[in-house]
Amino acid sequence: xxxxxxxxxxxxxxxxxxxxxxxxxxxxxxxxxxxxxxxxxxxxxxxxxxxxxxxxxxxxxxxxxxxxxxxxxxxxxxxxxxxxxxxxxxxxxxxxxxxxxxxxxx
Amino acid sequence: xxxxxxxxxxxxxxxxxxxxxxxxxxxxxxxxxxxxxxxxxxxxxxxxxxxxxxxxxxxxxxxxxxxxxxxxxxxxxxxxxxxxxxxxxxxxxxxxxxxxxxxxxxxxxxxxxxx
Numbered sequence: 001x002x003x004x005x006x007x008x009x010x011x012x013x014x015x016x017x018x019x020x021x022x023x024x025x026x027x028x029x030x031x032x033x034x035x036x037x038x039x040x041x042x043x044x045x046x047x048x049x050x051x052x053x054x055x056x057x058x059x060x061x062x063x064x065x066x067x068x069x070x071x072x073x074x075x076x077x078x079x080x081x082x083x084x085x086x087x088x089x090x091x092x093x094x095x096x097x098x099x100x101x102x103x104x105x106x
Numbered sequence: 107x108x109x110x111x112x113x114x115x116x117x118x119x120x121x122x123x124x125x126x127x128x129x130x131x132x133x134x135x136x137x138x139x140x141x142x143x144x145x146x147x148x149x150x151x152x153x154x155x156x157x158x159x160x161x162x163x164x165x166x167x168x169x170x171x172x173x174x175x176x177x178x179x180x181x182x183x184x185x186x187x188x189x190x191x192x193x194x195x196x197x198x199x200x201x202x203x204x205x206x207x208x209x210x211x212x213x214x215x216x217x218x219x220x221x
Contacts, residue, residue: 091206
């Protein structure tokens with residue numbers, strides 16, 4: 001199975017900060033990577049698909065990049081409502097694998 | 107509008123069986139894979155397995171093979187996740203999600219296993 005290493009596992013940031021979260025795949029997954037946001041007690045919400053495509057309705061401060069084995073999720077200017085845990089998901093090959101998550105604390 | 111609606115919360119005792127459901131609407135149910143995702147209390151997301159309702163092709167993630175059974179009834183656009191003998195460690199929130207890219211999610215079913 002492909003392994004997904006997500007970093008950092010937690011971070012503290014301030015409103016207005018630029019935040020970058022990284023996922024590394026143990027082998028190439030092309031662009032088959034998605035990013036999700038999960039708030040406490042809520043269903044995960046897809047932010048980014050195909051590595052860099054913004055899900056409809058998601059604010060443009062979220063962006064994704066990368067291909068192959070290294071991917072990043074960037075929040076250009078952190079807002080109070082962005083307090084959440086973020087997960088990457090590779091779906092290039094079965095089984096799909098989530099990263100371990102990054103908890104962003106404001 | 108694509109919707110996945112899951113069955114309600116369950117409280118069970120160890121050793122009991124359970125089947126939870128996920129009903130799809132707003133799209134062609136038989137043309138998209140439906141997967142199940144586990145989230146244990148305070149932990150991350152784990153992909154359990156997936157089924158293609160069109161022909162019932164089913165795949166399990168290694169950690170869940172033999173531990174659960176995934177099925178689907180395409181006549182009522184519903185996928186299922188079942189256990190034959192629950193353990194306390196099965197206590198978790200379970201989500202269904204469409205496709206391996208998880209573009210749509212159910213609202214989750216909380217399963218509590220306690221004596």
